[in-house]
Amino acid sequence: MRNLKNDIEKVLVSEAEIDAITTRIAAEIDRDYAGDDKKLVLVCILKGSLVFMGDLMKKVTVPVEIDCMKVSSYGKGSESSGQIHIALDLLRPDINTCDLLIIEDIVDSGVTLSHLTKYLALKGAKSVKTCTLLDKPSRRRVEFVPDYCGIEVPDEFVVGYGLDFAEMYRALPFVGVLKPEVYTK
Ligand code: PRP
Numbered sequence: 651m652r653n654l655k656n657d658i659e660k661v662l663v664s665e666a667e668i669d670a671i672t673t674r675i676a677a678e679i680d681r682d683y684a685g686d687d688k689k690l691v692l693v694c695i696l697k698g699s700l701v702f703m704g705d706l707m708k709k710v711t712v713p714v715e716i717d718c719m720k721v722s723s724y725g726k727g728s729e730s731s732g733q734i735h736i737a738l739d740l741l742r743p744d745i746n747t748c749d750l751l752i753i754e755d756i757v758d759s760g761v762t763l764s765h766l767t768k769y770l771a772l773k774g775a776k777s778v779k780t781c782t783l784l785d786k787p788s789r790r791r792v793e794f795v796p797d798y799c800g801i802e803v804p805d806e807f808v809v810g811y812g813l814d815f816a817e818m819y820r821a822l823p824f825v826g827v828l829k830p831e832v833y834t835k
Contacts, residue, residue, distance in 0.1 A: 654819055658826035662808060663784070663801055665823050668705070671800040675781060676709035678798055683712045683749065689776070691748045693740065695762070696720040697820065698755035701812035702783045702800075706753065717742065723761045732761035732791060736769070746774040751798075755812045756784040760794030784808065784825065807833060 663671075683690045692714050694703040707714060720738035742748060750770055757763055763780050770778045781798035788805045807830070809815050810822030815833055819826075 654822060655826075657819070657829055657832045658810070658822070659829045661824050661826050662803060662806070663811070663825040667801070668783070668811060668824065671783065672702070672705045672709055675798050675800060676706055676711075679706075679710050679751065679781075680712050683751075688712070688749050689715070689744075689747055691715045691717055691742075691750050693750050693752045693770075694718045695752060695754050695766075696738065698812045698814065699753045699783075701820070702755055703753045706781075715748075719766075721762055721766060723759070723765075732759060732765075734762055734765040734769075740770065740773070745770075746776060748775055749777045750775045750779070752778065752780045754780065754782040754796070756786065756808070757782045757794060757796055757799075758786050758789045759791040761792055763796065764792045764794045783811070784813075 690712060692703060692707055694700060696718055707716060717740055718738065719740055722735050722737065724733045724735060752763065752766060754763060767778050767780060779797040782796045783800040785796060785799045785802045786805055787802060807828045808825050809819035809828050810825045812820050814820045815828055
């Protein structure tokens with residue numbers, strides 16, 4: 651049987667490090683969203699954020715609701731300005747009472763989250779903030795700073811813990827760098 655771990659050059663963020671990151675961010679969320687005037691909704695951006703969302707929400711102790719969106723950005727990796735396509739929208743009649751916290755696995759060019767935060771604010775959300783496990787600031791094409799960030803990573807081909815290459819590797823429990831021969835084949 652093929653072992654996907656053999657395709658990994660090195661572990662970039664270990665399971666223990668991820669555990670510490672989710673613990674820290676959950677505490678920050680608890681601190682910031684305490685209070686009866688808050689209605690916190692964690693919005694998972696499918697598919698990459700699924701694993702991070704699942705672990706993070708278990709550690710947050712303030713009351714939360716959850717929701718999902720599926721978004722893709724056009725012109726990824728190209729020089730185009732970048733637009734997003736919303737394949738699964740947030741359909742909440744109560745959005746104007748919701749404090750949305752968008753959960754992402756990675757911020758790369760920044761196109762997805764910079765558009766999405768504006769879109770959800772225009773839809774009438776009471777507040778919109780962003781949380782990412784990984785941030786690759788060196789890849790930015792638009793100015794964007796996440797409100798909560800797990801760890802900055804270099805511009806390497808990262809997979810695992812939700813992140814994929816050709817839909818594989820998402821189930822690995824750590825974030826690793828893929829061997830170049832895997833994606834240059
Ligand atoms: C990834 C990631 C973010 C986006 C970040 O999703 O989950 O949504 O790209 O890139 P950006 O900052 O350049 O906009 P992807 O389109 O790979 O879909 P997936 O989560 O389903 O794998």
